Amino acid sequence: xxxxxxxxxxxxxxxxxxxxxxxxxxxxxxxxxxxxxxxxxxxxxxxxxxxxxxxxxxxxxxxxxxxxxxxxxxxxxxxxxxxxxxxxxxxxxxxxxxxxxxxxxxxxxxxxxxxxxxxxxxxxxxxxxxxxxxxxxxxxxxxxxxxxxxxxxxxxxxxxxxxxxxxxxxxxxxxxxxxxxxxxxxxxx
Amino acid sequence: xxxxxxxxxxxxxxxxxxxxxxxxxxxxxxxxxxxxxxxxxxxxxxxxxxxxxxxxxxxxxxxxxxxxxxxxxxxxxxxxxxxxxxxxxxxxxxxxxxxxxxxxxxxxxxxxxxxxxxxxxxxxxxxxxxxxxxxxxxxxxxxxxxxxxxxxxxxxxxxxxxxxxxxxxxxxxxxxxxxxxxxxxxxxx
Numbered sequence: 001x002x003x004x005x006x007x008x009x010x011x012x013x014x015x016x017x018x019x020x021x022x023x024x025x026x027x028x029x030x031x032x033x034x035x036x037x038x039x040x041x042x043x044x045x046x047x048x049x050x051x052x053x054x055x056x057x058x059x060x061x062x063x064x065x066x067x068x069x070x071x072x073x074x075x076x077x078x079x080x081x082x083x084x085x086x087x088x089x090x091x092x093x094x095x096x097x098x099x100x101x102x103x104x105x106x107x108x109x110x111x112x113x114x115x116x117x118x119x120x121x122x123x124x125x126x127x128x129x130x131x132x133x134x135x136x137x138x139x140x141x142x143x144x145x146x147x148x149x150x151x152x153x154x155x156x157x158x159x160x161x162x163x164x165x166x167x168x169x170x171x172x173x174x175x176x177x178x179x180x181x182x183x184x185x186x187x188x189x
Numbered sequence: 190x191x192x193x194x195x196x197x198x199x200x201x202x203x204x205x206x207x208x209x210x211x212x213x214x215x216x217x218x219x220x221x222x223x224x225x226x227x228x229x230x231x232x233x234x235x236x237x238x239x240x241x242x243x244x245x246x247x248x249x250x251x252x253x254x255x256x257x258x259x260x261x262x263x264x265x266x267x268x269x270x271x272x273x274x275x276x277x278x279x280x281x282x283x284x285x286x287x288x289x290x291x292x293x294x295x296x297x298x299x300x301x302x303x304x305x306x307x308x309x310x311x312x313x314x315x316x317x318x319x320x321x322x323x324x325x326x327x328x329x330x331x332x333x334x335x336x337x338x339x340x341x342x343x344x345x346x347x348x349x350x351x352x353x354x355x356x357x358x359x360x361x362x363x364x365x366x367x368x369x370x371x372x373x374x375x376x377x378x
Binding site: 115116117118119120121122123178181182184185 | 304305306307308309310311312367370371373374
């Protein structure tokens, strides 16, 4: 059974590698629009869209022997979904608003195969330290926040995160604990 | 994690018991209409409908600690979906048409939980013996075919089935091999 990761995120690739899977990466051309409303529904929809897009581009023969994994991460704070920042100013403002507060990180995932499809999500609560303005500027200067939902990466250091309640892998963008049993079951590992 | 089987079928209950699961049965009030078109899409739709119906009747608190399993089996022969027989004459005609031939049995299933949902199906090919008319009448007289898709049960004897290619559990109406790893993963068994 061939495993295909429908995500361009180097973090997701890294996590799946860490857990010993052989897979290929195929980035979908699913068009992600700005999310609003229920964060669970939004990230599930995008995860499914990404995976299905890659799956449906396969031939019937390829489909019968493949599973495609899609994932989408959103940060939810104060009743709003925070996606990737538009620009550095947006990233700075987002980090300022999250400073000293707790927000939710929700990653939806979809594992799509010919005879089995799985849709799920995981949720973690992340508490930020009080962030000095100078630290925010320094962090944004690295450009690291620019491709990340909520404008930060828990793995980026900079003393941003005080605590994580729930899966840290989920906060990075790939709740491998939940995806693992599905993959192992499908691939009979 | 509480397991709920959204099916009134005594066969599905028996199989789930055989495999050592603790669960309760709650029959959905999902209204199953006559199926046509693609058999996989049809049985997936009904399996999902049954499970979702029971799941959505639960309180938010109950949902957070439960998974609901729905399943639907169709017999597919000569480009047509064969459901349960309308009456004994229908059962007799169905059995006559299947006599000496091979048909497909497809069971769709849905496992619906708060944070994870799984949709899948399994397909088996069943070859019938040439059935004497007297045997068909005798079998239908037992009323056993009346609540079964395709008007027969592989487990009913009567020398009806010559061979099964694929899962016999799937033909009985519950592809436990595929459902097992999902349940074990969700319940961390």
